Amino acid sequence: MDIRQLSYFVEVARLKSFTKASQTLLVSQPSISKTIKNLEDELGVLMLNRSEKEVELTDAGHLVYEQALHIMQSMKDLSLSIHELVQVKRGKVVMGLMPTVGALLFPQIIVGFKSQYPGIDIQMVEYSAKHLEVQVNDGHIDFGVTVLPVDTGLYGTFSLLKEDLVAIVDSQHWLASKESVDLKELEEELFILFSKEFALYDVVIQACWQAGFEPRVVHMSSMWDLVCEMVASQQGISLIPRSMASRLKHLPIHTAAITSPAMVWELALIYRRNQYLSYASREFIAYIQTHLPNQSL
Numbered sequence: 001m002d003i004r005q006l007s008y009f010v011e012v013a014r015l016k017s018f019t020k021a022s023q024t025l026l027v028s029q030p031s032i033s034k035t036i037k038n039l040e041d042e043l044g045v046l047m048l049n050r051s052e053k054e055v056e057l058t059d060a061g062h063l064v065y066e067q068a069l070h071i072m073q074s075m076k077d078l079s080l081s082i083h084e085l086v087q088v089k090r091g092k093v094v095m096g097l098m099p100t101v102g103a104l105l106f107p108q109i110i111v112g113f114k115s116q117y118p119g120i121d122i123q124m125v126e127y128s129a130k131h132l133e134v135q136v137n138d139g140h141i142d143f144g145v146t147v148l149p150v151d152t153g154l155y156g157t158f159s160l161l162k163e164d165l166v167a168i169v170d171s172q173h174w175l176a177s178k179e180s181v182d183l184k185e186l187e188e189e190l191f192i193l194f195s196k197e198f199a200l201y202d203v204v205i206q207a208c209w210q211a212g213f214e215p216r217v218v219h220m221s222s223m224w225d226l227v228c229e230m231v232a233s234q235q236g237i238s239l240i241p242r243s244m245a246s247r248l249k250h251l252p253i254h255t256a257a258i259t260s261p262a263m264v265w266e267l268a269l270i271y272r273r274n275q276y277l278s279y280a281s282r283e284f285i286a287y288i289q290t291h292l293p294n295q296s297l
């Protein structure tokens with residue numbers, strides 16, 4: 001049994017005529033007759049009473065006709081759904097973000113995308129940078145926004161934002177009167193850093209090593225707000241991206257640029273190479289590339 005057989009049968013049953021069905025289907029009458037006869041043989045029942053002037057449905061024919069209508073409607077619905085999916089009128093995107101990054105880069109992007117593609121559901125989940133890579137690699141999320149570098153053999157990337165790290169100190173700190181500082185000058189300071197699962201932890205530790213010292217880490221946290229509040233409470237200093245420091249005007253905190261060594265924090269969108277990306281995900285990535293060009297702060 002196939003959809004062609006059912007469509008021929010439905011048209012004959014609807015019009016009660018092989019001749020009329022042949023005209024609407026643009027198929028020869030013998031071909032239609034043979035196809036329906038094959039279907040009857042396959043089902044082992046007589047579906048059409050051909051003895052009357054008009055073709056009439058048998059009891060079995062009525063049953064097949066009703067079921068055939070449902071099947072053909074399901075096929076139409078499936079075709080429409082696939083068309084809508086390919087045309088990116090519906091779908092789902094699961095995007096991984098590091099904490100605070102969503103608020104930093106994506107509110108307007110998501111609003112704009114949703115207005116253009118209202119049928120696409122966007123789900124955002126938060127992970128630390130290292131955990132986010134694992135989620136992308138394992139296929140649990142479609143793509144993520146994390147800190148470079150990543151393994152470019154595994155992941156395709158494009159840069160979203162590149163900026164420097166700055167030192168933040170409380171308003172009474174000796175550095176509060178300076179606009180910039182060499183990282184080496186902070187050797188004796190107490191550091192409040194983000195937890196080891198954050199890529200920012202590695203960036204800071206490696207920069208301190210490059211400057212010739214091991215930082216004295218007194219606190220670590222996975223919460224941005226807590227790190228900044230502890231700095232404001234004179235518990236120590238921290239190094240954070242400039243864009244995040246600019247959001248701390250409500251706290252008694254001073255920001256100073258790091259003159260040496262250069263400390264760059266680069267955000268990028270990553271996706272697993274050689275892994276299927278849905279139409280919706282590809283369209284969202286393209287939208288981000290168009291509406292959020294590479295920035296440097």
